[in-house]
Amino acid sequence: MALIWFVPGFFEPGLFICGSDYPDPYLKRSWFIPDGSGTPGYPLSTVYTRAGDFHLDSGDVDDGPFLSFSSRSATALHAVYTRGQIGEEYVIGQWWYTDEEAFRDEKKVFLESLAARGEVSPVALDLGDHLPAAAAEQACPALLFTNETAMGYVLTYVRPFANGNDLFIVYYGTHGDVVGPDPEDPLKALIAERFSPSAVRPPGEDPEPAVRMPDIGVPPIVRCAGVLLLTPLLFGCAAALLFQGVRTEVQARPQRLLILFALLALLYLVPASLMGASTRMDLPNFISGWSYFDAPPLLDALLSLLTFLPGLSLLCLAAVAPFLLLTRYLPLRRPVPAVLLSGTLLFPYLVVLVLWTDPLDLSLPPSLALPVSTLRGVCIAAAGAVALFAAWAAVERAGT
16 A cells, blocks of 8 residues: 555655645646635635635736736736625735746835835734644744735745746735725635645745756656556555455454444544545645644655555555455455456546545535545445446356
């Protein structure tokens, strides 16, 4: 099972250490503009936060202190949010750069344009009320902008993805004439929705030199083949080894299977909840991660691995359980190859339907969303294994 972690990391260096560089340019264009994706029961136009719901309007912004800034090198995107039924309006402006020199130069111009329209001062935001418990002590360096009619925060993110040279300037501020009694809390809620603690930098600092993962010289087509073809086969091998390892024990004491399920679920759900996975059963590199604890990259990778293994092992056990239980009543002549093939075929299906999709189209409390998603994944894996068991048994009976 551990090889499933390390083999993709070998073919794609840094894949599980620094996060994924999978977002395409379209997703990066709006990376720090939150929407309703990932929250079961909410449309894309509604952002659920601990400070209430925000309705997203991606139309033109006709007013704002940042409008005097015009970038020639960045991809810019603005969005207006209306908070609940109150009518308060907030705006987020994002500028995405891939050229470090242009980012440094235009960031200075942007901050000068803000200073010309109000007062700018460095602050350390406390986002603990809007982030998981593990992030309660995480301070967010930002610049506070204030004038007679508006207030806002400026954040800069440096290389939030593994091997890209992506840099962001993000402005969060009040908008329009309706301003709530405490605009700081809604703004912090919007910041927390896409907060990337490992990539946020003080806006006044220049980005440090890029640190690249070593190039192992593997052609892209080989890397894709290694990740897409070898990883499912490794999952199938892990399923076969698991079947061999626990078959005798489960046949003697079937209740041990429930104990194993409960133990793996506990080892996955507790750390995954601390890491910020609240809406779906995610691979660690797609959730907030242990960087909330200021863990260095290598320790972050190790802690993520310790969460990854029980979660994937839980799905593996679900894919093996039907073979462990049903072979008592319908013995297979070659159960180990059957389990290996079943795991290999199930893995892509599980990744798509379990790891990368929302659990249910229902409005679930955050405390229930992850357990429901995990239970759904276990059921999907077990149902697929039952179908493959029946197909293998039918083939064996037809061959006799």
